[in-house]
Amino acid sequence: xxxxxxxxxxxxxxxxxxxxxxxxxxxxxxxxxxxxxxxxxxxxxxxxxxxxxxxxxxxxxxxxxxxxxxxxxxxxxxxxxxxxxxxxxxxxxxxxxxxxxxxxxxxxxxxxxxxxxxxxxxxxxxxxxxxxxxxxxxxxxxxxxxxxxxxxxxxxxxxxxxxxxxxxxxxxxxxxxxxxxxxxxxxxxxxxxxxxxxxxxxxxxxxxxxxxxxxxxxxxxxxxxxxxxxxxxxxxxxxxxxxxxxxxxxxxxxxxxxxxxxxxxxxxxxxxxxxxxxxxxxxxxxxxxxxxxxxxxxxxxxxxxxxxxxxxxxxxxxxxxxxxxxxxxxxxxxxxxxxxxxxxxxxxxxxxxxxxxxxxxxxxxxxxxxxxxxxxxxxxxxxxxxxxxxxxxxxxxxxxxxxxxxxxxxxxxxxxxxxxxxxxxx
Numbered sequence: 001x002x003x004x005x006x007x008x009x010x011x012x013x014x015x016x017x018x019x020x021x022x023x024x025x026x027x028x029x030x031x032x033x034x035x036x037x038x039x040x041x042x043x044x045x046x047x048x049x050x051x052x053x054x055x056x057x058x059x060x061x062x063x064x065x066x067x068x069x070x071x072x073x074x075x076x077x078x079x080x081x082x083x084x085x086x087x088x089x090x091x092x093x094x095x096x097x098x099x100x101x102x103x104x105x106x107x108x109x110x111x112x113x114x115x116x117x118x119x120x121x122x123x124x125x126x127x128x129x130x131x132x133x134x135x136x137x138x139x140x141x142x143x144x145x146x147x148x149x150x151x152x153x154x155x156x157x158x159x160x161x162x163x164x165x166x167x168x169x170x171x172x173x174x175x176x177x178x179x180x181x182x183x184x185x186x187x188x189x190x191x192x193x194x195x196x197x198x199x200x201x202x203x204x205x206x207x208x209x210x211x212x213x214x215x216x217x218x219x220x221x222x223x224x225x226x227x228x229x230x231x232x233x234x235x236x237x238x239x240x241x242x243x244x245x246x247x248x249x250x251x252x253x254x255x256x257x258x259x260x261x262x263x264x265x266x267x268x269x270x271x272x273x274x275x276x277x278x279x280x281x282x283x284x285x286x287x288x289x290x291x292x293x294x295x296x297x298x299x300x301x302x303x304x305x306x307x308x309x310x311x312x313x314x315x316x317x318x319x320x321x322x323x324x325x326x327x328x329x330x331x332x333x334x335x336x337x338x339x340x341x342x343x344x345x346x347x348x349x350x351x352x353x354x355x356x357x358x359x360x361x362x363x364x365x366x367x368x369x370x371x372x373x374x375x376x377x378x379x380x381x382x383x384x385x386x387x388x389x390x391x392x393x394x395x396x397x398x399x400x401x402x403x404x405x406x407x408x409x410x411x412x413x414x415x416x417x418x419x420x421x422x423x424x425x426x
Contacts, residue, residue, distance in 0.1 A: 001119045001182075004178050004179065005119065007170075007173050008067075008111070008112040008178065009112060009136060011071060011075065011112065011170050011173075011174060012112050012132060012135075012136035012139070013135060013136050013142070014075075014078075014108075014166060015074070015078065015136075015139065016137060016138075016139030017139035017142040018081075018104075018105060019047070019102075019139075020139065020140050020238055020239055021082070021160070021163060022143075023140065023144055023238050023242070023261065024147065024148035024243050024261070025151055025159075026243055027243070027381045028148075028151060030381045033094055035091050036379030037369075037370040037373035037374045037379050038367075038371050038374045040240065041240065041366050041369065041371070042095055042367075042370075043094065043095060043098045044239050044240045044363065044366045045363040045366055046098060046099050046102070048102060048235075048362055048366070049363055050102035050103050050106070051102040051359055052356050052359040052360065054107070055106060058106050059110065059352060062114055063202060066181070067112075067180055068174060068178045068179060068180050070107050070111050071107060071111035071112070072174045072175050072178075073107065074108050075108075075174060076168070076171050077101075077103050077104030077107075078100070078105060078164075078167045079104075079165075079168045079171065080100055080104075081103075081104060081164075082097070082101065082167060083161060083164040085101070085160045086156065086157045086164060112136075115178065116129055116132060119181070133272070133332070134268075134269050134272055134273075138269075140238055140264075140265045141262055144238075144265070145258045145262070147159060147163070148254070188200065211349060214349040214350040217350070217417075218341075218410050218417055219340065219341020219350075219410075219414045219417070220338060220354070221406070221410045222337050222407065222410035222411055223353075223357075224334070224353055225410055226287070226334035226337060226357075227334035227354050227355065228357035228360060228403045229295055229361065229399070229400060230291060230294060230295060230298075230328075230331040230334070231327040231328050231330070231358045231361075231362065232327075232361035232364070232396070233298050233302065233327060233396055234264060234325065234328060235361075235365065235366070236362060236369060236396070237261075237264065237324055238264055239362070241393075243257050243261065246260055246261075248389075249384060249385065249388075250312060250317060250386065252314070260318060260320075263318055263321040267322045267326065268325045268326075268328040271329045272328070272329040275290060275330060275332070275333070279332075280336070286336060286337065287407055290333055291330055291333055291407060292407060292408075295330075295400055297323050297326060298323050298324060298327060300323075301319060301320045301322075301323035302320065302396065302397075304316065304320075305317065311386060334354045335351060337414075338353075339351075341417075341418075361403065365396055365399055368396070369392045369393060369395055370392075371395075372388075372391055372395050373392045376392070
């Protein structure tokens with residue numbers, strides 16, 4: 001049981017490393033491929049887009065085949081993506097490689113969650129899911145510093161080829177050590193050790209309730225907009241634009257920029273359990289007590305950095321990383337909304353819809369920042385400047401405002417549905 005979980009969680013660490021593998025080498029990628037800012041954005045935009053689109057088929061395949069083959073195939077696809085990235089002769093091929101990476105990445109986390117649900121008693125599931133998510137995010141630290149160090153010490157082909165090799169190694173480990181379910185059971189089921197009740201494990205996406213039926217529930221829409229609004233700024237920062245902003249814009253050294261991005265990752269790990277506990281203890285106040293205040297903190301932190309005359313102090317940039325680091329744990333509250341407000345037969349569908357929200361906002365933010373840089377004539381890394389980045393990062397503000405407005409609206413509708421508030425005009 002524990003061996004299977006360790007392999008699964010390490011596979012998730014590797015998938016996060018692959019997902020964020022351009023985080024500290026974005027400028028290198030721009031030079032390597034001669035890409036302007038908008039084109040560089042497309043690396044992450046299409047990667048995230050494919051990740052989101054693959055959620056439904058991954059769920060269906062998990063239901064049919066189980067976690068072991070799907071996770072192994074995901075690893076092979078990621079390995080292919082990184083190998084193509086290592087050998088890409090031009091931007092078009094490189095973008096295709098990132099799309100493959102997104103497709104393979106999409107299989108890993110749902111597979112890991114299925115293994116947790118299958119192999120561990122129901123009472124342990126919340127803790128094990130939280131541990132899986134927290135440990136998995138350590139993959140961002142690998143992408144921030146070791147990968148960049150390897151690239152600068154060797155070459156583009158060796159750095160990304162190494163990631164491909166590690167993914168192939170994990171394919172072998174998954175096939176050798178992971179099993180869909182315990183040998184004494186014929187299918188993927190989880191046992192409640194207190195009551196003895198046995199339930200069939202379904203995948204992260206369950207279409208029985210129908211997407212339309214799940215979306216009709218205001219609690220699902222509240223979950224979607226909560227996930228849409230909270231993590232996107234951190235996603236854009238750590239996946240692509242944070243490192244160029246910190247080095248070319250704010251004038252930090254590579255080591256200082258890595259420290260800021262590492263702070264972002266570590267804050268997510270530190271605050272995750274705290275926000276999770278507060279969410280579970282205050283189910284009717286999650287939006288007003290946690291989600292909207294964290295959105296406000298992120299917005300104000302960015303405004304403070306962008307409005308600072310000249311380059312921001314290093315301490316302020318660390319504070320920005322702390323604020324952005326709150327977004328990941330806050331986004332998990334969206335899944336609490338989905339679980340609280342949906343019947344069991346519709347929960348997995350609602351979870352899938354919710355998960356799309358954050359990736360949609362993330363790819364929009366990445367794209368808007370790249371386009372804004374291009375419009376200002378800062379297409380090439382040599383043209384990046386603090387002034388150009390200031391205007392580009394302002395494009396995040398409408399995303400926050402739109403998301404917050406829908407959170408407020410859907411929270412009201414959810415409370416009306418629960419009988420806690422009266423309908424307008426009643």
